[in-house]
Amino acid sequence: MLGLNLRQEFKGRRLKGTAIELSNEANTGATQVPAQDFLEITYPTHDLLKGIEAVGPNQGRPVVVIGERGLGKSHLMAALFHAVHDPVSTASWLKNWSTTLGDPQIGNIQLRSGMLVIGESLHRQRYKHLWDLLFERHPHGAFIRGKWEGMGAGQTDIPSDQLILELLRHTPTMLLLDEFQTWYDGLTNTKQYPWKNWAFNFIQILSEIAKEHPELLVLVVSVRNGDTDAYQQIHRVNPVQVDFKAGGSPERIQNDRRRMLLHRLFENRLQIAPASIDGLIATHVSEYFRLIGTPNVEHERKRGEFREAWPYAPHLLQLLEDQVLVATDAQETRDLIRILANLFKSRGEETPILTSADFRLDNEASGIGALLDSVANEHHRTLRDKALRNLTAVVEAVPDHASRAPHLQEIVGALWLRSIAVGNMAGAEPATLQVDITQDKPVDDNGFQVELATIIENSFNIHQDGVRLVFKEEENPQAKVMASARNDKLFTDGSDLAQLAKEVRYVIGGTEEVAKTARVIALSRDWLTQPWEGLDEGEHPDRWDDRLPILVLPEDPDRLNERLGRWLKDNLQKRRNTVRFLLPRSDTPNAFYDRDLLILARAEMKALEWSGQNSDYRKLHTKYQAELRDILKKRFDRFAVLHRWNFVDPSKCEFHVEALREQGSKIPEAIEQALINDLFVPEDFEALVLDATAENAPVGKLLRELQEPRPVGQDCIPWLGETAMKERVLRLCARGKIAINLRGMEYLQVHAGEDEETAWKRLRPKLGFTGRQLDEVLLLPPAAVPSTGGSTPVPQPPIQPGAGSLFGGDQQPVQPGDQPIPPGPGFSQTGSIFGGGTGSPRTTLTNPPTSPLNLIGKLEGWGIGPATPVKEITLKLSAATGAQLKELLKKLPDGMTFEISLDKEDR
Known part of the structure; x- marks a missing residue:
């Protein structure tokens, strides 16, 4: 990336800590290395320059560095140490930065020289009393200690100001006390060991000497805040305060801080030409302006912010500084440096600008590990685990996720990072996420919306909070249901296919009225070869009753006549003429391969399964069920019944295909009306009945013949059901065409002079027999019995x-x-x-x-009774x-x- 190089200390596999120690046993502390080496990684921030000026010559006030952990207090204290200990190297460093930054005042800062510099990190607890530090490290300290301890009965609890002045007159000293508050707050303060009181009094002595005799003592103390007793005694002498949170405008402080970060991280950041940076990030910046809606008057200022923050996006740094790290116990600058260093190592060579999208949830080396180590917040770790599971859920639920969600990793990572922000700033708007994933090429708006919708639909911890999306620990019921519905691995048992078939049956034949007359059967996905697979045994042909079978096809068959003819021959051995085939619209795929239908069926199942958890799932069950049924109602627009049969060559079979205007549960009735009004030919039926009458055939035999296709070349007579067919037989009887022998008990025939309607009303209730009983009901010519009817036996x-x-x-x-x-x-x-x-x-x-x-x-x-011979x-x-x-x-x-x-x- 334009030859940008991390500093050597950040290039190792394991990142070294960035905490500054003034000294250590290995002699690698900040005050133990040469001034040139330390100042090379130091940027002249406003706070640092203020501190150097405060310890310069002709200054007469103690210096207090105020800031929480990780802001850089120790680094500043070390820089002050070198400014006094090695003024030559420090002066050269200031001159170089004066030229680089174009600010002559930096090179004109006066430096103090000729003083002994004693610096100590007090939190290491090497000294019980502050005077012990002076006596041990000052060349005249042993003498003064002996003088104080040799006072006998006149010895005071702490060394007097006269003794300290005598010490300092021997060798003027600069005393740097780092982590003074931590040390002070840890002191005991009992009657026997009033060490805190002694420290309180001794720091007062040092403060007053530093104010009244600045040529003898320069006192520099660091504290976390100004609310502690450790600071109050120094505050009385009006010290110079170097506060990392104050001084200058917010914009200046921010820019100062970011330049310091980049200089601390990279060896050659300032050597990268601004024009090269502008060209590299032009696409990202222009898309940022467009998507965020930045006013034109702000473009140049914002472009400068992007240039200053590169290789990181300013919106990423702001997110980390103002929202993420503020929401945690992170040690701000120190932890931010570690996070940014890891992020650059993992992604810096692959992208023109680093954004929130470069934090990869499944790769701790991308900065996630450093971030989680820094925040030390279990909530954020748990949220990361949730986000990872959501990422996996999308991968499993979307087989072609690489093409449908090419920015899956980036979007989920960015949304997670933005979701751990504080308060109502948590989460992100879609436009912000689109900016995060934009690199050297713009992301198509429509494509991004589809991609984002795919991710949301298949994740179960993404919530909609107003216009913002946010990851939360609690599950989003709708997202959870849909994510599960899209996971094919959860439905390998075919339960989703069974649920879809169940809904098809309900939509077509679910009402009680329809169920009395029609048997609706949704054939399986492989209906041509295994039509009964997965169906209850009660739906197999050998279990059918007298209800009219409506077979719902999952797809519109090609070569309909050939397909249905072959199907009837192979899969039905009897009652082939009774079947109605319900056909879907020609523009629809196989229902069991239609992913939208399957997703709705699965969602309905899962919502019902979890409905006991809370009412949200019950509402979702109702919602998805209604959506699925509404689609299925509109899916079928035709039906087919057999017209001509050819057993030898089923491909030559012919079928009537009729359009349907009705939907849902009205379809069965619409089919019957179409058969009666459009396809049933009364003359053909009458001819068949008269042929059967000539043979004195039983009604049962006639009905069984009607349920089968007629011989080759003859038009099939639509089967209207046993009741309807018996009524039509009786209607012929009422017209005087035939007579009927009711099992030898009664003979049905038109009376002399009786009209058709009167005969019909009289005869209609008579033929109540069903099943095998009809084999004993015979068809006879009208002349075979007396015209008066009655109980005449059959000759x-x-x-x-x-x-x-x-x-x-x-x-x-x-x-x-x-x-x-x-x-x-x-x-x-x-x-x-x-x-x-x-x-x-x-x-x-x-x-x-x-x-x-x-x-x-x-x-x-x-009339044969028990005694009748x-x-x-x-x-x-x-x-x-x-x-x-x-x-x-x-x-x-x-x-x-x-x-x-x-x-x-x-x-």
């Missing part, structure tokens, strides 16, 4: 029963020329039916094959097994004789 081919024959062994059909038994009730014949003998009048009654229970009902219908009883069985025959014989009553004859099959 059967006359037979000659054999005497005592139980199973009809001697029965023979009446041959041509024989005298048949005339049909009708009341017929009687004297004597044998073959013309021999005499006997009581008899009525021959017969009934076609039916169940034993129905035969018992016939006996009652014929009957003769020549014949029961005919067309076939039976040996076991069935044996069981029947066991149940015959005792006291009677029976004759049996049968045809045994030889095997």
Whole structure:
């Protein structure tokens, strides 16, 4: 990046601490290294220059450096040490900066010389009393200590001002007491050990000497604030205050501080040409102006701020200084240097300007580690973990995240950093995040909005706070639901497909009224090859009842006739003519591959699963369910039913495809109305019924035939349901086209002179039989029974029963020329039916094959009670097994004789 180099101390794998020690055992302290080396990393800030002037010649006031930890108090104290200890090197340093900054006054600052300089970091607790420091480090100290201790009974608790003056007259001294407040506050103050009182009195002596005899003593003390007793005694003599938070305009202080930071971090920052910087960051700056809405009159000033802060964006430095570090226990400048050094090491060569987006959550070397170490705040660490999980959630939920969210890492990192700011400044507006990710190329506005929406939808800790987005520890219910819904790994069991199918069934057939007449089945994703996969067994064809099956296709099939014809042949073995295929709009994909539909189905599931946690999830469940159902209602616009069938070549099958105007639960009724009004041809149905009547076919057989496709080349008659079809059969009966034998108990036929509507009202309630009972309801030509209706038995081919024959062994059909038994009730014949003998009048009654229970009902219908004598009883069985025959014989009553004859099959 334009040849910018970090200082050597920051280039190692492990960053060295930036805390300044005046001295240490290794002799590498700030006051133990040559002045040139120390001053090389020192920038002449306003505070530093003020301090150098305050310890110069002809100055007569103590100096107090005030500032919290990490602001640079120790660095300033070390610079003052070298200013007095090595004025030559310091003067040369001031001259160089005077030229560099174009400020002659810097080079004209007067420096004191010829003084002993004693500096000590008191927080190291090497000295119990301040006079011990003077006596040990001053060349005349041992003599004065001995003189004081040799006073015997006249020795005072602390050395007197006369003794200290005698010491200083021997060798004038500059005394620097760093971390004086920390040392002072740690002193005990009991009656036996009143050390704090002694220190309080002794610092007063030193302060007064420094004020009255500045040629003998220069006193420099650093404290954290001015509210402590450690400072009060010095404050009485009106010291020079070097306060890091005061002096000059806020803008000057800020610029001064930032220049100091950059000089401390980089070896050659001032050697980088401003024009080169402007060219490098031009895109970022112009996008900043556009997106933030900076007034034109402010452009030049703001451009100067960007130039001064480079390689860091000024909005990043302001964020760290004014919001992030202020919100924590960070040691400000010291920690800020560590954070910025790490950030440059990890990202400095990859980007023209460093912003919040360069803090990578998954890489502590990017400055995150230094930041977290500095803030020492568990909330921010937890928030980082939450942000990392959100980052992972987006990656897992968006398979093509690299293209849909190319700035995912940058946006999440920037939003996290901005979310740990203080108060109502936490978080960021979308425009701010777009600025953060803008480098050498502008980011398309629409593309960024889509990318940001993708991230928000798949993260569950991002909250909307007004116009700002912010990471929070608590989960955002809507974001959590949607993030989970977009995570495919949570639905590998196919539960989302089942939920979508469930909603399809509900939308089409969910009402109680529809459920009575229609069975809505949403076929599976692979409906062509595995249509019943994942469906309840009750929805498989072998479990279908008499309700009309509506099969909902997940997609609009190509080559519809061929696809549906092959499907019927392969997947339905019976009732092929009963099916209605509900078709989606042609512009929709397979519902089970439609990600938008699946996301809504998943969101509905998850919201319901978590609805017990709070009411927000219950509201979301209602919301997503309503959205999904509204889409599904509008999805289907056509249906198909079979028109012509070709079993040999299903590709030649033909289907009626009809448009639908209704939506949702109104679709089943709309399908039936379309079938009745547009596709059902009454003439075709009448012709089929009349053909069946000519064969005396049972109604059950007729209905089963209607449920199957008609032979090749014939138009299929739409199946309208058993009830509707029986009503149409009865309507033909009411027109006098046919007669109906109701299982031998009643005959339905138009009465003489009866009109159609009257007959219809009379006949309509009669045909209440269903299922196999309809196999005993026969269709007859109208002339086969009396026109008056009633209970006339059905005429059967006359037979000659054999005497005592139980199973009809001697029965023979009446041959041509024989005298048949005339049909009708009341017929009687004297004597044998073959013309021999005499006997009581008899009525021959017969009934076609039916169940034993129905035969018992016939006996009652014929008026045969327990005492009614009957003769020549014949029961005919067309076939039976040996076991069935044996069981029947066991149940015959005792006291009677029976004759049996049968045809045994030889095997």
